[in-house]
Amino acid sequence: MKIYVRSEESVTVIDKSKKDWEMNGRKGTAYKAICHMKKGDEVSVDEVRITEEVYRTMKPMTRYFLAGDLDVKNGRFEVDEAVEDKSTK
Known part of the structure; x- marks a missing residue:
């Protein structure tokens, strides 16, 4: 089963x-984005699978809201939409 999810906060x-x-x-070909998120004193850095289209449009050191499918059976999340967070500029 796949569930469509969207991030509430932007990640770098x-x-x-x-x-x-x-x-x-x-x-x-495997496409991945290395993402950084800080919430209070907690910091996390994770690799996230992305589609080829997202790979072509994504720019490093930029904040994005991520959305995509979470495969419940395999525990995989693949981003198929990345919207730049314009509020942090």
Whole structure:
């Protein structure tokens, strides 16, 4: 089952990565964004899977609101929409 989720607070995208992979005769490309979020004294840095379209439009060191599908069975979240947070400029 997949659930569509959206972030309530914006996160800073530190950088993004693109990596080719091959496993059991299958090939593909994995796109990821390294995100930073600070809430009070708590800081977290996480890698998030993103789509190729989001990869092309995303700029490092920019704040975004993220939205995408959470695959409940596999525990994976893939961002298919990133909206720049204009209020922090």
